[in-house]
Amino acid sequence: MPRVGRVGTVVTAAILAFCVWLLGGWGSQATRIAVEDIGFVVLALFVTGCCGHAAWRQHGRQRTVWIWVTIGMVGYTAGSVIWAYHEWWRGENPFPTTADAGYLILPVAVCVALLLMPVGTSGYTHTRLALDGFIVAVAFFQIGWWTLLDPLLDSGGAGRFAIGVALAYPVLDLGVLTVALLVLGRVQPAQHRPLALLVCGMTLMAVADCVFVYSNMLDDFTVVKYGSVAWASGLLLIAFAALSSDVSLDDHADAEREISPFDMWLPYVPIVLAMAAALVRFAAAPELAPALIASVLLIVLVLLRQFIVVGENRRLLVAVEAQAMTDPLTGLANRALFQDRLAHAMVLHRRDQQTVSVLSLDLDDFKLVNDGLGHPAGDRLLVQAAERILGCARSSDTVARLGGDEFVVLMEGDPDESREVIHAVLRAFDEPFHVDGHDLLLRPSAGLAVAAAEDSEQSPERLLKQADVAMYSAKRSRSRGLHTYSPGDMPDVDERGGGHTAPNAAVHDSAVAYQLLGELRQAIDNRALTLAYQPKFDLHDDSITGVEALVRWPHPDRGLLGPDQFLQLVRDHGLMRPINELVLTQALNQIAQWRDLGLEVAVAVNVFAPSLSDLTLPAGVEQELSRCGLPCELLTVEITEDLLLGNHEHTHAVIDRLRERGVRVAIDDFGSGYSALSYLRELHVDELKLDRGFVTAVLDDRRAAAIVRAVIDLARELGLTTVAEGVENVETATLLKDYGCQVAQGYLYSPPLSPADMLSLLRSRRPAPGATISS
Known part of the structure; x- marks a missing residue:
């Protein structure tokens, strides 16, 4: 929307000027504190308004997602107001304060919002996302504690409560980022841009929080200005995420999607790092070294076993899926897979005006082969026929065996190229099949149905039915050529409405009427x-x-x-x-x-x-x-x-x-x-x-x-x-x-x-x- 573009340009320019001012450090200390604190309050209010507007524009679960982000921003705004009161109004710089409680609401609320997003998976996966985020947060807590904060606490540099509050910032941020990365690859395409902006914004907030922890724990404030710039930039990206949210999103979850290896193994990476940090931290203690090494080895072995089990399960699922979607005799697609491919092709047909063609084939006199040579010979003949059809098809085509001696070919795109495939398939049956020492010349009855680019009302079921009708018309006429479906092939009501007539044959059963x-x-x-x-x-x-x-x-x-x-x-x-x-x-x-x-x-x-x-x-x-x-x-x-x-x-x-x-x-x-x-x-x-x-x-x-x-x-x-x-x-x-x-x-x-x-x-x-x- 033009208005959103203008608002984004003005706000970006203002934040850029604000960041330049922060880096420049111009003015007296009192002026810098006042401008910075008031600026963050105003910026937080603006971002809260953007998130609230996004929640108002959305509906269903999308609205709930942005309500939670708005709650997080309300907490962040409250924290900014409290911090401004302490630092600017009262001239003190305490840590921790009640402002931290407000700031910490943001990562928690954003994490809840991410878990509520329709990501096209089952409720089990939402639980898994939460556990993955918690695992990563705990692992990084352990890494941070053993590498930095525990030595700092031992040296008396800060109190335990202050360290806990300080560590809560990066730990929660990392947990949120883990969940966000797992969600990002699984949401609807229209959600990618706002979610990517939200992830980038929370990443900058995490960087700023790390700077904040470093400054407060070591009492070194030389890098505070860089953290402030990261906070301002992160808040700006969160505002852009809210402004770019799409109100036309589907509120329902999509179909189940396969979990990627990245989704599978990401939570284990920080666990390995945490074990490495523990090994470095405690290896110097002689009395703990054997037990520690044994514990780490035990965890590694458990993880390796987990990797092996997961890999075996994935291979088993792939095998089961292949068996469920392929014909066990010929290895071609079965009816279920073909119908799924056809439904997908018709979606593209309606969206992109893409021509879809279905060729239906039925081997003439195949029953004579079964009766004369036996069913094993018939099966071998079907395998050879499948190989010939598959050899004529393109890589983008779907060849399926629907049952018995009936084959279908799904072709998408240029109808002229599809015609070439069809003619190649029909020519492939000009040579005899060699089965059990016999040369058998079997030809198929072939029917074709085409959903033209401009035919937006066609359905997958109707198109397949039309191909079958055309094939049976070819079989009745004993034609060696291709029969293309036309409306006249369908049974029509006769003049009196008491029955209906089929092509080349009168149907006398009044039950049809x-x-x-x-x-x-x-x-x-x-x-x-x-x-x-x-x-x-x-x-x-x-x-x-x-x-x-x-x-x-x-x-x-x-x-x-x-x-x-x-x-x-x-x-x-x-x-x-x-x-x-x-x-x-x-x-x-x-x-x-x-x-x-x-x-x-x-x-x-x-x-x-x-x-x-x-x-x-x-x-x-x-x-x-x-x-x-x-x-x-x-x-x-x-x-x-x-x-x-x-x-x-x-x-x-x-x-x-x-x-x-x-x-x-x-x-x-x-x-x-x-x-x-x-x-x-x-x-x-x-x-x-x-x-x-x-x-x-x-x-x-x-x-x-x-x-x-x-x-x-x-x-x-x-x-x-x-x-x-x-x-x-x-x-x-x-x-x-x-x-x-x-x-x-x-x-x-x-x-x-x-x-x-x-x-x-x-x-x-x-x-x-x-x-x-x-x-």
Whole structure:
């Protein structure tokens, strides 16, 4: 944020000037003491404010982390105030004082904060981090005591309590730094910068504390100014850590991560140093030397045994993991590893728009090998097939055996390079396999599914399913080539909704249709249906006059289903009302969002014709428009003409009430039924949508052209807007314009678009003034 950058620049400049002043030692002693003490109080207050602001901005465990850092800074600020009172106000320099209690709160609170960070591991690891920090702190306490402080105490240079307080500073700092280093390599990437700044800040604080211990124990204050500079710099880095904390971090722990050798062995290093310090300290005492040497040797042997056990456990875990993730026969990845790699590839696909391809292979007539030569021969054949496939793959590809004679290859990146791998795999089966003295020529049925870079809605499970479907399509056709998945390969609902048809074969089991019906009910209940939007264009100036909302079903196994693949189930099983409500709500919500962006767009929504006998429909439509804050003129209700059956009296009343409120009414697919002229006479509508069957034939069929022209002339006489569906070429658009048709939609102008793509189109071609009520 720019403001944070300006604040950081100003504070850095001020601290730099403060440090230069400290090193220069200008002014009288009283002035130096006053400026230094007051400066640290102000700096501590600033850092406390930054940490408190970070805690306020965060949430969940991240907030708790920064609350603890803030608590530490509150203690440090209190210590600074107490120290200023003693040194500046009262003119004394005592040690220790109650200020030390405040100062020591900072490393303790920071250690607690580090242990609370979501580091992607289990609760056991947090306990281990605390123990590692404690081990390091105790080891350095022992080193410091035997090398410096114990001789100093023996010489009477300081009291035991003073030495304990002095030693508490570097010991706690080193414990905090140990925990920080272990945490740093395991946190989320977005946490690296603030945590690294916090670690650097605490490192400088540790250096300053060591200078403080040295000065107070030896009564030598010539280096105090360097410690003050380190304190000021450390506090500045802690402030920067707070200011750079990311509010978008995931509050939950990541998956388990492997413990690195550095994490494993770091706590043992100070133990070895502590033993060395003890050996040097007590080796001169003859009566202790044998026992001391034996004790040190015993500890070394225990540590060596620990290293060996840990190494064996790690190798065992690696072996177990390999067995859990590989196929025991071929050594290829198994289903679990392949699914994990595929899931990771799809994450990169959505993040980096990277193409992902899955090749599914199944050996034709493999059962004959097992039956004729036995299962051992079949196993040897599978091993050879695995070696051939693996030999054609790149190092970045994943080759897996999912079971039996089914293999899959996962390929990421350039689709052309993936195609080369696929062709190499298929060519590898041109040579016969040599098994038990027999030359066996087996070829695979191969199916390919590709998640294109722009297909952000694809899922790992669906992609693998599509590859399997393509492979089975190839197997049914006995094709030697590669079969690439297309939506037509998936089983679709048939015309009556009582079953579904598969490629090249009729599926007669009606249980599948009932399963699909149950899934459709669940999708409606979970509001899992989505909308695509096809724009409508003015034939005279090519401006966008509105959009038509088209329902889609993202089926988890069958892919994206269009309305022709499931609406018959809706009609046959009484699901029209919930579908109407879902589509209307989603469409109006989308129009309201676009209106908030400054784009007022009319929307047309298809309503099942039997719903027009529901006298509560107009009030419900008006309520939804009111909820979204939209004028009624922005909505057009489309009714399919060949379904206008049933209670005409109620239909008239519902249409009239809709139009009285300002909602436009259109007859969709006009010309596809047999009662069109009577509907025009009996029903008051605003718009006719010419059926695409007439529109697509208008150039080649003279009779179709005459009917279209007559309908357009009739609509003009009745004051109705005409919309042509299915316009796919310029010649058709020009002819319709000459006939007097006002609006067109079709692939010449745009296919149905996702909401994001529709928004981009609207922004590039804003609707003309007044166009929002003409659709």
